Amino acid sequence: MTITADTPRTLAEFTKLIDTEDYLNFFGISYDPTFVNVNRLHILKQFSLLIAQVDKAFPDLSESEKLEKYQLAFSEAYELFKTSSPLETKLFKVFKDVPSNVVLLDDLTKEAGIMQ
Numbered sequence: 001m002t003i004t005a006d007t008p009r010t011l012a013e014f015t016k017l018i019d020t021e022d023y024l025n026f027f028g029i030s031y032d033p034t035f036v037n038v039n040r041l042h043i044l045k046q047f048s049l050l051i052a053q054v055d056k057a058f059p060d061l062s063e064s065e066k067l068e069k070y071q072l073a074f075s076e077a078y079e080l081f082k083t084s085s086p087l088e089t090k091l092f093k094v095f096k097d098v099p100s101n102v103v104l105l106d107d108l109t110k111e112a113g114i115m116q
Helices: 020-026 033-057 063-083 105-112
Strands: none
Touching: 020 033, 020 063, 033 063
């Protein structure tokens, strides 16, 4: 889908968005294409979490108010990865799971009673 300045900002159009660049263009957010290429999945995952919070906290928003909140949420998601790595944010299950055959140094020091 090609988003232009003429694309109407409606929830109907919002639901048609697919790519990270579509969202950025839809919301009129300037972006670095290289940064987006590296972080696109993380940005979209964080955005989906944020819009779920918006929908839960503000169930009675008008269409324009909802889109405004979504725009702020997308900006927040985009900016998050400028200062945090995907590993730090641990949005995906793969980052949360600890392999069963790994002993963490923190676990050893706690067991030995060593204070850090």
